[in-house]
Amino acid sequence: MAAVEQTPAATAPHAATQTYNRRRVGGLDLLCLTYLVCLATGCLLSLVLPQIDAYGQDFTAVLQPPSPEHWFGTDSNGRDIFDRTLKGGLSSIVVALLTVTIGIVVGGGLGVVGGYLGGVADVVVGTLLELLLSLPGLILVMVVITLLGPGYWTIGTLIGIFMIAPFARIARSATLAVRDRSFVQASRLLGAGPARAIVTEVIPSVLPAVGAYAFTAVTAAVVAEGSLSFLGFGLQPPEPSWGGLISEGRTHLGTAPWITLAPSMVLCATILSVNLLGQRLSTTTRQP
Amino acid sequence: MTHHNHPLLSVRGLSVGLSDVDGRSAHVLEDVDLTVAASESVGLVGESGSGKSVLARTVLGLHPRTTHITAQGGISFAGNELLGLTPRAHRQTLGTDVSMIFQDPSSSLNPVVRVGAQILEATHRRQSSAHQRRALLTGLLESVGLTDVERIARAYPSELSGGQRQRVGIAAALAGAPRLLMADEPTTALDVSVQRTILDLLDQLRHERSLAMIHVTHDLALLSGRSDRIIVLYAGRVMEDGPTPQVLTQPAHPYTRALMEMRPRLRRPQPLPLPQIRGDLPRLDQPRTGCPFAPRCALADTRCHSERPPTTPVPESTLGHVAACWRTVEAAALAVPLREPAGRSHP
Amino acid sequence: MSGLVVTDLHVRYRVPGGVLDAVGGVSLAVRPGSAVGLVGESGSGKSSLARAIVGLTPIFSGSILLDGQPVAPRRGPGGVQMVFQDPIGSLNPSRQVIDIVAESLTIDGVRRATRRERAAEMLTEVGLPPNLFATRRPGQLSGGQAQRVAIARALLAEPAVLVADEPVSGVDVSVQAGLVNLLHRTTSKSGAAMLFVSHDLAIVRALCDDIVVLKNGQVREAGRTNAVIDDPQDSYTRELIEAVPEI
């Protein structure tokens, strides 16, 4: 019966799990967005602009600290860290996009289909998810990269495979939550088949959860790519990557810390920006 | 009839605004007066958004920690002023003198804590031996009509039926030996047949222990024969306040009348269509002028929309029966002076 | 035989440690154009029965026939439709009211202009002026308005039987009367029969010609509503009636 007080305050979704002062696009959001756009542009320009030289060695200028000429300093071969960081970002971007695409399409699809159809389909999907969850992802990816050889596509696809499980889980539980809601059942009663029900009723309801997770997935992919190249299983030298640059600088941590710290800062700032934007977006797009 | 000389609880001109973290705010109560004398039973009736539950919570100082409340007016309990105290001081002033029975027994009991421990929550501050606590627990469970006390005390809420859970909720509310019991829709989540046994139990306990009670409900019929007074709330304002028989037999406010007429009757059926009122419940986040019921009222004139009706004694009724309606004001102006009710005095 | 005929229906659920006979051999009939109230407390099986009739819950045994044919997924007019208990939850939050109401016509492949026109007529019929409500989304509706949308959606599918599962128990008293009147008026006008599932005997008496009292998945008493309520033969029915408080 209608007994719960329906004041707006009493029925407001429990919002306290999020940080406060949101709803408006803040300076921080703009800063993050600007940073990510500049970074992506810089990384793409490194493909075409000859000025961005990630490979040119200059033995007259090894281990130089940051200066107007070399913003992030130089490494032990005299290569410009800033240029290498920009070029190295390409691999992160490609891998992140590929990974999230695979996750949303394959994982999201499996989760929605398994959750909506239930029965055997759900058992198969569930077993597949448990398989993916129980496999040591990082190790298996390293093994396959060793055997097949590294490359943007290989790395992206492999990380993407392990991103299927979390996307599928989120999509599946969102589907289960919505499948027995009466508006989905109402559409069945009106004569909608499973395909129509999935497209018009289920997917719009599942999308916000999947979309919110996409941001987390981007950061997870960037971290995974960085981890692989840090361990030496990413793109091979002299091809730069963030993890590789960070690893290369370790031996000079005492004398030339910028080699490690500069790409580290770029990496962390990227993850932080994506996280922040994701959080803002998921708290502002919720149903009022 | 009991003499109610000293009000146990008195709420004077209480206005409450709530706002949540999203900055949405609403005027939930406006200028509400309410007194409850010792061992008096008051029915607080209203639909969604009437503010009836917020009123109960404001008295108890029990708002969700994430909502921000602004309150004006006064609330005093047994002579102590409560409004303006910090939540902590508020709770300490009340102690266990006021306790609450909640609407949904399945969500108001902690699913991971044994029932016995939850019942004794109100007693933890008192020094008592394990033996005393056990005796108290047994006594409480038996007084709410639960047999098989040992098993129930050790059970988790999910192992009990809905009716048993609400009895446990009542036992927990009684554990601190309260003087005022606040029952917030205590039977709404229960089946009809269970509903009656719980209401009977509450009546019995109230008489045995001389408890005052505020029974918050949306169902006027529930209060018939069970409460001393009825207060009807609409959109955060008191529409009508009076002794139960008078409110039920000669409702003065058009809203009270509508509430009674719109419910189909089981024993005296009437042909369809049922009498209905136009429109929807008002939104509390928008400013209201005049009588909040005016937009839905068949008797409303322009003054009803623009000017707030004062609380006026209802003519041809007993003392203490008041309504906030311009029609009552007009009737009172024409009526002969009030007759004095026999055997009853009111502060 | 015409109308809805349910014969010896069983609905079973698997629960931890066994099976639950939610509906244990229920037979009932809903004559064309009549209104039947299905009354019971929680656990009586009334919702399971209603969901089985519209095909949302698989049946274990027995039969459900509409005009002599098994009830099948809707193909055009003359089937069964349902109005759910939770009015807001029964509407897809991401769609506009006009599209929700027109869903059955969309599935039938009716032209957009035609279906908008008919959905708008239906909105007017249920008391929601299309110029105010057509483009709203469910989040912008009150409980009563949402239930009106759900009724409009079900009626536009032109059902022979409308199954209403506690359609007015989640709404306030001042909104309830309007919904009861609306259900009565629209089903009378369209000639649809109604199976009205409720725990509220008073509303059932006002609205329904016949009544079926259910307990633990079994029919305890059935007959003309007035006769059953004025002179209950079954002890449980009597208990239910006596428990209703009245002024």
Added chain:
Amino acid sequence: MLLTRILRSVVVLALVGLLTMALPSLTTGNPAIAALGMEASREQIAEFLSRLNLDDPAPQRLAAWLGNAAQGDLGSSLTTGREVAEEIITRLPITLELLALGQVLALAITLPVAMASAWRPGSILDRFATTVAFVLISIPVFVLGLLAIALFAVMLNLLPATGWVHPLDDPVGHVRHLVLPVLTVGLSEAAVLVRVLRADLITTLGQPYVMAARSRGMSLPRLMLTRALRPSSLSTVTLVGLGFGAVFGGSALIETVFAVPGMGRLAVSAIGARDFPVIEAIIIFSAVAVLLAMAIVDFLYTRIDPRTRRGRS
């Protein structure tokens, strides 16, 4: 219920095994030459291949591996020649110690911080804690480790940067070497746990039963500890459990940063050398560890929430 669960675990393990045994077939070129070098003789290569049966189909290889494993024989490393079982036995305790201490530290940070944060959502303390957690979450564990080295070892020169000492050889040195890796694991884990536990606590504190307990005069500190913490701990328990499930190889990054000779380093070096017997054992044991951790977590659920004991209502 339990039976279907066990059955599913067996199916998953069988699939993991098959997948693992199929890995050598991905190798481009001759795995023997890749492992033994170009100067290997024809006999050496033939012997190598038959010993490892790398060309056999995966089911057959899995059967052989299981047969040997049942007798305690996991094969020998191709690079060091040491027995895989022995390799695991010497390295597993190192990783376990690191992870266990890291998780303990993480919980020691999480419990008070999350409770203090959930106490008054939006308070200065809460904003500070959530901001720090947010920033920490955005720092990959290997970067955090390097920052710790740069600060405590290089700049302040307080602690050794990398390496590992056996506790019996030098107890103090052992602890000194453990501080930075444990701190790194603990901090990055705590960042995740604080967010999760805080959110769950806030949800629990909004439940009607908490308000009911407050109406009976229960003080907030008592409420938090005896009423709210337990129903809020499910996700936290899951995360800690999965953290332990990563004992085979999940620690590769942290062990590489701090040059700790645990399971993670073993995995990384074995993969680089295409040392199939080691790789196979690590992947299979890792899957077993994860499934075991999940089973333990599920068991803990039933201890925490009585409703999960007999099918949910």
